[in-house]
Amino acid sequence: MRQQLRPLFDQVVIKELDPDRVRRSGLLLPPGEHQTPPQHGIVLAVGPGLDWWGSVGVKMPVVPGDHVVFPAAAGVWVEVEEERLLVCRVGQLLGVLEEAAERGAGTLRALEEEDS
Numbered sequence: 001m002r003q004q005l006r007p008l009f010d011q012v013v014i015k016e017l018d019p020d021r022v023r024r025s026g027l028l029l030p031p032g033e034h035q036t037p038p039q040h041g042i043v044l045a046v047g048p049g050l051d052w053w054g055s056v057g058v059k060m061p062v063v064p065g066d067h068v069v070f071p072a073a074a075g076v077w078v079e080v081e082e083e084r085l086l087v088c089r090v091g092q093l094l095g096v097l098e099e100a101a102e103r104g105a106g107t108l109r110a111l112e113e114e115d116s
Contacts, residue, residue, distance in 0.1 A: 005080050007047040007087060012062060014041035014070065014086040040069055040097070041086060060090060067097040 007013050017040045043066045049058065062068060075088025 003081055005045065005078070005085060005087070007045050009047050010050050010053075010060070010090045011047045011087055012043055012060075012068075012090050012093065013045040014068060014075075014088070015044050016041050016084055016086060017067075039072060040067065042066070043068055044085070046090070062090060062093065062096060069094045069097060 005013050043062050043064050045064055046060045046062060049060050053059070070086070070088060070093050074092040075086050078085055078087055
């Protein structure tokens with residue numbers, strides 16, 4: 001019987017993404033025991049939020065499938081079905097990675113071009 005972790009309250013379950021071991025220079029970094037946990041992952045499941053959130057219209061800011069960024073010290077790492085998962089509070093997430101608009105207003109590149 002396959003198990004899956006259902007988060008409670010404002011908790012989020014995240015599957016870690018393997019860090020890119022090949023650098024732009026072509027150097028391949030060997031895996032080591034002292035690597036920090038990855039700081040990117042995919043949201044697998046989200047809890048229902050806190051009890052009072054519904055009364056003030058607050059919703060969970062992430063949904064399953066979101067690519068999120070989190071600090072190395074966030075949450076607790078658990079193993080379910082031989083898969084390493086991070087369980088953390090939604091407030092510990094740093095942000096959601098989204099596709100950037102090409103040369104859209106407000107991007108750093110557009111601002112740099114205006115200054116030069």
